[in-house]
Amino acid sequence: MxxxxxxxxxxxxxxxxxxxxxxxxxxxxxxxxxxxxxxxxxxxxxxxxxxxxxxxxxxxGALERMVYNRDFVDRNFNQDGPLQGVFTLGENQVEAEREIARLRPDID
Incomplete structure (x- = not known):
């Protein structure tokens, strides 16, 4: 605490x-x-x-800290996609979404 x-x-x-x-x-x-x-x-x-x-x-002794603020929202709720308001939660998911977007031209 x-x-x-x-x-x-x-x-x-x-x-x-x-x-x-x-x-x-x-x-x-x-x-x-x-x-x-x-x-x-x-x-x-x-x-x-x-x-x-x-x-x-x-x-x-320090404990794990979890802070929900504007910085957390900006890092973890992806609003870059075509469907605004549809969220992907989690830092790993946001990175995966960015990687998919980066590879989209190759996929197409």
């Missing part, structure tokens, strides 16, 4: 060091647009460019 999220500037809308502490097993983070919700999710996900921010784990 994450005990604390430390966000260290410079990053997005955070101009001062910020700590989210006293976290529980389930936490809800909400706010207006531009207040840093996506930044928090990117810190949790361990995205590149957020290495200077830190997660403090209970017991010191």
């Amino acid at each position: 994450i005990n604390e999220i430390q966000i260290n500037p410079p990053v997005a809308t955070y101009l001062n060091p910020t700590r989210l502490s006293d976290l529980r097993r389930i936490n809800y983070i909400f706010g207006a647009n531009g207040t840093g919700k996506t930044t928090i999710s990117r810190v949790i996900a361990g995205d590149q460019g957020y290495d200077h921010c830190q997660l403090v784990w209970q017991g010191g």
Whole structure:
């Protein structure tokens, strides 16, 4: 479980060091647009460019992180096909769809 999220500037809308502490097993983070919700999710996900921010784990051992945010949707829901609104879920499936599209001229 994450005990604390430390966000260290410079990053997005955070101009001062910020700590989210006293976290529980389930936490809800909400706010207006531009207040840093996506930044928090990117810190949790361990995205590149957020290495200077830190997660403090209970017991010191990191657990698997699964973050569902706009970045996840962009990576995993393929909207490049001719049928918009028909989704292929999973990073492997998106790569397979791209490979099929790349090979389509040879197939035809």
